[in-house]
Amino acid sequence: MNNKDKRVTFGQFLQDRRKELKISMRKFADIAGMHLSYLSVIEYGTKPPPENEMLDNLIKALQLSKEGERRAYDLAAKERGKYAIAQDATNYIRENPYLVQVLRIAEDAEAGKKEWERFVEEMEARKKNKQ
Numbered sequence: 001m002n003n004k005d006k007r008v009t010f011g012q013f014l015q016d017r018r019k020e021l022k023i024s025m026r027k028f029a030d031i032a033g034m035h036l037s038y039l040s041v042i043e044y045g046t047k048p049p050p051e052n053e054m055l056d057n058l059i060k061a062l063q064l065s066k067e068g069e070r071r072a073y074d075l076a077a078k079e080r081g082k083y084a085i086a087q088d089a090t091n092y093i094r095e096n097p098y099l100v101q102v103l104r105i106a107e108d109a110e111a112g113k114k115e116w117e118r119f120v121e122e123m124e125a126r127k128k129n130k131q
Helices: 010-020 025-032 036-043 052-061 066-080 087-095 098-108 113-130
Strands: none
Touching (some): 010 066
């Protein structure tokens, strides 16, 4: 991530990608299944990013890489506030309810930063081996 990316808003990200795709705001609103006026206020930052299915539809319409999708979800969560969690992460938890149990066990066991860092390293290694 470069310094310019650190300051980009969800709306700017959305608008830039839509323009990269050479799609008008009206056409993009149709593709994403939303009203043109709603898309406009999101792009210009007058309203916060949508949530739930609307956000998923919007991000899908952007035709992003997995990394790009994650960036979009992170930007949307960041604009929702300090305690917001990226929607792709909450979607994954909903699809895998045992993860709530895992998090509670980790909390009860007082898992710390070192344990989570080790877990992340192991998962990253597994991901590399799959590629």
